[in-house]
Amino acid sequence: MIWSKNETLPRSEIEKIQLERLQETVKRVYEKVLPYRKKMDAAGVKPEDIKTLADLAKLPFTTKEDLRDNYPFGLFAVPKKDLVRVHASSGTTGKPTVVGYTKKDLDTWTECVTRIAVMGGATPDDMAQICFGYGMFTGALGLHYGLENIGATIVPSSTGNSEKQIMFMKDFETTLLVATPSYALRLAEVAKEMGVDIKKELKVRIALVGSELLTEAMREEMHKVWGDDCLVTSNYGMSELMGPGVSGECEQLNGMHINEDFFIPEIIDSKTGEVLPAGSKGELVVTCIYKEALPLIRYRTKDVTRLMYEPCKCGRTTCRMENLDGRTDDMLKIRGVNVFPGQIEEVLLHTDGIGPHYEIVVTREGHSDKLEIRVELLKATDDYKELKAIENAIKAKLRVVLGLDAKISLVSPNTIQRFEGKAKRIKDLRNKEGV
Secondary structure, three states, X not given: OOOOHHHHOOHHHHHHHHHHHHHHHHHHHHHXXXXXXXXXXXXXXXXXXXXXXXXXXHOOOEOHHHHHHOOOOOOOOOOHHHOOEEEEOOOOOOOOOEEEEOHHHHHHHHHHHHHHHHHOOOOOOOEEEEOOOOOXXXXXXXXXXXXXXXXXXXXXXXXXXXXXXXXXXXXXXXXXXXXXXXXXXXXXXXXXXXXXXXXXXXXXXXXXXXXXXXXXXXXXHHHHHHOOOXXXXXXXXXXOOOEEEEXXXXXXXXXXXXXXXXXXXXXXXXXXXOEOOOOOEEEEEEEEOOOOOOOOOOEEEEEEEEEEOOOOOOOOOOOXXXXXXXXXXXXEEEOOXXXXXXXXXXXXXXXXXXXXXXXXXXXXXXXXXXXXXXXXXXXXXXXXXXXXXXXXXXXXXXXXXXXXXXXXXXXXXXXXXXXXXXXXXEEEXXXXXXX
């Protein structure tokens, strides 16, 4: 099922809509948002200079620092009285990023998430259990209204109290799960501890996962515990752009379709800022072309992906982005080598004898970086030969993938911290005092 005809338009029609909306957006932010006007004046570009989509590259980038520097409402294009809701990031590193919505923005958000949910297999008959945290985080309410718009029944269970989550899934006959991949795996662990047979006693047929990277290895791990018949689809968004609803996988699992009538994607070289040709891998930049309250221009997401414009078998003509390789700010530079956590995860999840929970610890001794990977065993054992074989297997695979040696620390089951929201798997201690 396809929700909107705009998802199937010819490329020329998509680009016509994009240009019209881009020109209107640029004109509006120049007139109403002082920081944007200053940046555009400094770059020597005026709204009337945007004559084609290629002219988008003339405009300056927007970054998370711009949002923080103009905290809380300095980048907004509407007065506060026109806002009907605000959300904000956790703000763990300084001021949070604040985002806002007009009534029209909320309608747009609902439309975008509805499309994403439908392409991920959701129907009006679904009982949808949302295990994202409700509050200032945009994920829960975004999926809530999108799924509700389809006609699905919502179970707004939020995060935490995992035993009760499983009880609800069983008693309500939940068919659709919304969660991070890591929390979906945690729920499977809890179900097993409760003696619940997921494949026989639960009816979850779809997992709409988001808010953290879904590698193919993690998707395989999801299938192991939730069943091969469970459709696991990834969706993408961030609060600065809208929340969830920027893009999502269809049932073909061939990249995430971008809602191009609301967002224009670009891929740039993260070091030079140069726009890269179609098909190149680099940093994703997104321009919001239909938002009233916070229409960000060329927002640098720091996410690494590539764009695909070939037609999809599902019938949608919108551009697709590959599932993320990682983030430029998650990339670790270890002894001169660029390392993405997703590369490590792929190795770990394809190694027998260990579970999906791990932790990456980077330290420095003298002038040398040290990489340690802590990973849980599937079952406790004192068999030295077995432990050494697992350790050597991980080391050998990492050496091929990364070109680096790492210390592998095998720990007992249920030792590594679990997360109900976005998993925090990296501890970079190199800049800590005394390390």
